[in-house]
Amino acid sequence: MDPKAFFKLSYGVYIVSSSTDGKDGGCVINTMTQVTSSPARISIALNKNNFTLKLIETSGTFSGVVLAEAVEMDMIKRFGFQSGREASKYEDIPMGRDSLYNPYPTENVCSRFTCRVISSLDVGTHVLIIGEVVEAQVMDGTAQPLTYANYHLKKNGTTPPNAPSYQETTEKTVGYRCSVCGYILESDTLPDDFICPVCGKDASYFSKL
Amino acid sequence: MDPKAFFKLSYGVYIVSSSTDGKDGGCVINTMTQVTSSPARISIALNKNNFTLKLIETSGTFSGVVLAEAVEMDMIKRFGFQSGREASKYEDIPMGRDSLYNPYPTENVCSRFTCRVISSLDVGTHVLIIGEVVEAQVMDGTAQPLTYANYHLKKNGTTPPNAPSYQETTEKTVGYRCSVCGYILESDTLPDDFICPVCGKDASYFSKL
Known part of the structure; x- marks a missing residue:
């Protein structure tokens, strides 16, 4: 099995969040997919060790945002690298709350969703959560979504095509x-x-x- | 709910195929996602009316290929528009067979996978199938994957960025x-x-x- 075969799959980059007992959490994922359109349902895959998964399983709801190409790496690091158990990821960043009290980041976000969990499936190291979309809003209609491929370019200090706002680093x-x-x-x-x-x-x- | 919010989700374009009782079938999807890496597992969402879903449910296996940007629209039409019940989609096109006898197209394909179905979830109009990857092969290491966004540009007769081999049409x-x-x-x-x-x-x- 050649692991490089998997690098050809295309994804976006998303932050999913939830809140329970006064605790907010969120994490970066690349596995947000619309699985049905009528009604609109989304699937997300989260690692079983992920604190945000615990929040989602308790609250039964989550928010999801589509990150824009202009997003700062610091933002991805904040939601990707620190453990939600130790750090308050939403401290000091521009955020909103949806109608189900889920937090979501508001800067460099193309669109946002609010979902109610309708089912889940154990797929091994991860849990696949199916959410029915109850809110869907375009946050920035002109911003390009950050693709997973361009995220890797960004990580490596290369300007993704069509991302003039991204600051190059050497x-x-x-x-x-x-x-x-x-x-x-x-x-x-x-x-x-x-x-x-x-x-x-x-x-x-x-x-x- | 603003349907445009969903247009910001990023996907690739894939053909999933299966074979049972001497009948081959395949269809275009945009919902192929790697959900775990150890072991490697992939999820796909297929409409319940889809003939390929019936083949997959019977055989318990499927192949999936990542289409390259250079793929002809005729190829996507063949696997997307015709019903597998009436047309032999694999007739007269370059194809291979994986170790589980699933057919797969071999031209303008970045990589291919063979999966055994390990579980499935009814998500409404669609069924989410989880497959454990038993084969994964890079078919063309230099070809760029066709993204769902570029597929729409292509459909509308616009050359996607970085797709010099695509023929423009007016x-x-x-x-x-x-x-x-x-x-x-x-x-x-x-x-x-x-x-x-x-x-x-x-x-x-x-x-x-």
């Missing part, structure tokens, strides 16, 4: 790379319990850059 | 457009039982161009 990246999906953790240290926010592999799959 | 399209996802059926007639191969809506959602 700094050498310091950190750890996931050997499965190529995700890079920009950090001097790799926590033992670190889970790749994109593909869900544990720390043993990361190698130092 | 012909006016004759046919019917799906009001939900924008999919265009290039045909003088709209069959009563036509199902949008992309979003699964029935003929009542189509308007004449």
Whole structure:
């Protein structure tokens, strides 16, 4: 089996969030997919160790936003790299609340959704959640969605095509790379319990850059 | 609910196929997603009226290919527009067979997968199938995957960025457009039982161009 075959699959980059008992959480995923249109239903896949999954399972609702190409890497790091158990990811960033009290980021977001969980499926390391869409709003009609392919270019300091607002960098990246999906953790240290926010592999799959 | 919010979700374009009782079938989908990496598992969503779904449910296996930007619209039409009950979609095109006897197209394909069905979930108009990947092969390492966004540009006769091999056309399209996802059926007639191969809506959602 050639792992490079999987790199040809196309995705966007999303932040899904939920809130329960006064605690907000959210995480970056690439697995948001519209599975039916009538009624509109969305599927998301979340790692079982993910704190946001616990929030969604408790509240039965979640928000999802489509990140725009202009999004800062700091924003993706915030929602991808830190554990929601320890850090308040929504502290000090522009945010909104949907009608079901789910938080969502409001900057560099193309569109947002609010979903009620209608079913879920255990698929191994992850849980697939099916949500019925109860709100869908375009946040920025002219912004281009960040694709997963352009996210990788961005991570590597290359300007994605059609993303003039992205600031190029020539700094050498310091950190750890996931050997499965190529995700890079920009950090001097790799926590033992670190889970790749994109593909869900544990720390043993990361190698130092 | 603003349907335009859904247009911001990013997908690729795929053909999933299966074979049972000497009958081959395949269809175009945009909902192929890797949901876990260890073991590698893929989810696909297929309309319940889809003949390929019946083949997959009977055989318990399917193939999936990632279409490249250079793919001809005729190829997408063949697998998207005709009913597998009436037409032999694999007749007269370059094809292969995986180890589980699923057919797959071999031209303008970035990579291919073979999966065994491990579970499925009824999500309304569609069934979500989870497949464990048993084969994964890069077919063309340099070809760019066709994104769903570029597929729409292509349909409308615009050259997608980075797709030099795509032939531009200025012909006016004759046919019917799906009001939900924008999919265009290039045909003088709209069959009563036509199902949008992309979003699964029935003929009542189509308007004449």
